[in-house]
Amino acid sequence: MATGRTHRPATRSRGIPEATVARLPLYLRALTALSERSVPTVSSEELAVAAGVNSAKLRKDFSYLGSYGTRGVGYDVEYLVYQISRELGLTQDWPVVIVGIGNLGAALANYGGFASRGFRVAALIDADPEMAGKPVAGMPVQHTDELERIISDNGVSIGVIATPAGGAQQVCERLVAAGVTSILNFAPTVLTVPDGVDVRKVDLSIELQILAFHEQRKAGEEAAAAEAGTPPPLRSTAASRKGPDGEVPAVMPA
Secondary structure (H helix, E strand, O other): OOOOOOOOOOOOOOOOOHHHHHHHHHHHHHHHHHHHOOOOEEOHHHHHHHHOOOHHHHHHHHHHOOOOOEOOOEEEHHHHHHHHHHHHOOOOOEEEEEEOOOHHHHHHHOOOHHHHOOEEEEEEEEOOHHHOOOEEOOEEEEEHHHHHHHHHHHOOOEEEEOOOHHHHHHHHHHHHHHOOOEEEEOOOOOOOOOOOOEEEEOOHHHHHHHHHHHHHHHHHHHHHHHHHOOOOOOOOOOOOOOOOOOOOOOOEEO
């Protein structure tokens, strides 16, 4: 199996829109579930419902991959799993380091979805000397003094930041200087990175605020409907905000 340094996914060079790239993991999750149930083919309508998108958008997304399905049959599930996995770069090994092993970092270290999707946690790193050597998720935590060596030794190109906001930028700069070119940021702050470095941000408080907005709006609609004596409108859940694996929230550009 190749390592993360040997190949970069071709999505940009092939002109696949970022919005389509963001939906590919949703399709892959739905297709994987179908594959596990030994379902050989699936229609665009069925797959769209399972992924939470409309079928026209799904067909447009798949056209960027060169996959158009077969009329009257649908899409071959196993081939689509391979095709999307290849496009996302999941047919190879991607070593990842997690920096900041507090409650959130430890939870991420224990998350089983990484390994099943081609991401190998190569190291857990923390600035607290008392954490050094302590096992978390079966791995000893290493001190940040070792960060550059760890990245070099393991060929790491993806870093996860789960530190407090105050230390996130410094950690980011050290990761980038050591050769990391993609960062998943859980720290509640905006990171500044040079060109060529991709950052995806997960902010739980922002997600909760968005949910609070929708709850407030629903309460207002229900109150207005009660005053008017009409039933509240039905709402579809297809467009609800879900992370690619359910257990973690969807990410947004930093």
